[in-house]
Amino acid sequence: MVAAVLGLKARVLRHQLRREWWRALLLLGGVVWSLSLIPATFWVQRYLSTEASDVRATLLVGFATVCVAGWLVVPLLVTGLEDALDPGRFASLGVQARRLMPGLTIAAALTLPTLFFVAVFLILAGSWRYAGGEAVTVASVGGLLTVALMVVTARVAVAWSGRLLSSRRSRWGAFAGLVVVAAGLGPAVWLTFRDGVDSALAYEIPVILEWLGRTPVGAGMAAPGALAQGDVLGAVWRLALLAATVAVVHGAWRANVEYTLVHPTFRGAGTRRRGDAVLDARQRATGDGIAAAVRSRSLIYWRTDPRYLVGAIGVIALPLVFFALAMPVLGLDQRWGFAAPVMLAASIGWGRHNDVAYDSTALHLDIVAGRVGRAVMTGRTQAVLVWAVPLVALAALGLLAWTGQWDAAPGLIGACTGALGLTLGISAVTSVLLPYRAPAPGQNPFGAEVGAVGASLVAQLVSGAAMAAALPIVTVAFVLSLTADARWGWLALVAGTGLGVAGALAGVRAAGALYDRRAGRLLAAVS
């Protein structure tokens, strides 16, 4: 069974490489990049080996924590964990999870990132060489177990988040949990760094890392430190704790594979709706009926489709990391905080650059209806504005209240409106011009379609570059109002609002025309 699963993985990879040659370039690039980091790792190993053993252990715990957090978060944010071995594909074969798991586990271990991290952690284990052979052994075992923890955690995080989002009740639970984490993270980081980076590094961080060394996250790195100080028991229980955690998380992964094998992909969970949310949606008497229908339909999707919910939650990530992590850690001036709502507006807009593809082939309904591109793009953009405007306004108000700099309000409103409008306009155009395959309806929202990487890279680069070119236009005046003269804020207000509204309208109009012209190619591009 192991050989069959691994053979399948190898064959899928070979076919992919044959069909899409640029994949080989990506793979090669990944290998070169990983290898280029190896000399630096040896340099770090030499540096660490000259430090005192407790300092060395602390630094390694910090490194492991960052890595574990990365493995947990990156697959969720960058929705692109390509998985040729999605257990759902084995569902019709009548294979038991018990027989499937060894193969899946080994396949997960044989990926480029896993091999890279194994190499890095083994090299770093060498930094214990002056503490004796036992310490190096313990460090190697701890390092391998830590990598194992990262690999299984990533699998479990993707699988279980997809499942959490598939029913309404668990969706609210997950959302509440996320809010609690986000609300807790900010104050915690601000508290840690309240007296500046140096003070935090000297007092708070070592305490946190010492505690992390007693959790599975850092136990593998702290174990050799304990051994070096003669605490054999401390080393043993840390490794045992880590091994037990890996086993438990691996069990959770297996439980999910078992579940996937007997549960078909997501269905509507028996939801019933009595009213007709499309026909009876409130709309202005003058509103275009087609655009209104598309808006109502899009709003139903934003409310209920896990893929859209993931997209909506994803936009908070960048501003949150900036505000709650980067600002306190770098000790930035309070005024930098104003960047957060602007970032939020821009990531909402940019995040929609593949909006059309999320319809998948359902967009045939729009295409057969005739030349409706303009109305379709208008309705879609309006649906985004329905939740984006209150969200950005809330963030801006929060920032103004936090800084107390209410005189920055006009400039902030201008910058936010401009960023939201321009990015939405750009996204409308790229989502018609460069759509790439998105997770199909009902599939795990965190999965990426096999074969989407090249097209998605191009679309993201183009829309990203367009955004990078457009954002300064609406933010420069605002920055000047904060740094030079507050009166610049009024120019920012006028320019941002004007350009934002004009950008969105022009983008939607251009996207609509493109939509009609490319109607016969869109369906093939998204399926």
Next chain:
Amino acid sequence: MTGTDARATALSLRGLTKRFGATLAVDGIDLDIPTHTFYGVVGPNGAGKTTTLSMATGLLEPDAGAVSVHGIDLWSRPDEAKPMIGVLPDGLHTFDRLTGAELISYAGLLRGMPKDVVRERRDDLLAALDLGSAGSTLVTDFSAGMTKKIGLACALVHAPRVLVLDEPFEAVDPVSAGAIRRILRAFVETGGTVVLSSHVMALVERLCDHVAVVGGGRILAAGTVDDVRGGVDLEERFVGLVGGQTDARDLTWLRQS
């Protein structure tokens, strides 16, 4: 083609060609579907039926060739041609987070119809296709047959002149199939045109007055059902045209005794 001829032809395909990579899926198909006919398109799996129908309805841009609906070029004047066609594609997703009722409303509103008309037709269609209880259920929870029926309702809601249906009876139960046949027959009797693709020869023989046999991306035979079958069973004729299986191997290991 003169003006009257153009009007008498509901759907006209000229030199339609589509290539996917190295495969020539549709190889210069010419086909005229007269108004007021029930036209069947049959062919083996992979013959190019779905690709042809997709190009004929504006879903897939042809590499070459032209499509006209009642004399109006579909690809250059879509806003005049598309309102005349109702389309039921095969194997495509639909907006399945909507309920059945909402999906029909959506299709109607997209066609620019007024709300009260949409409401009336939506209720008529749900009743006529026996989808009453499905009106408040999400389409994602529908069975395959119900999904087909709701797709048909979306294709009918704007009262088109030409219906292009890809495998409309697949997975539909006999009772519903009877209802659909009744609806389509009445539609043709009152001057409408139906084009449907199917694998089931008996169904085509029973329902259609015209038939085209597609194979390898070309039209192998086309005309009235009687002309095409030429005195024999349509299925026999079909196998004769597309060629029977060359290696009819016996699976002796599958025998139970």
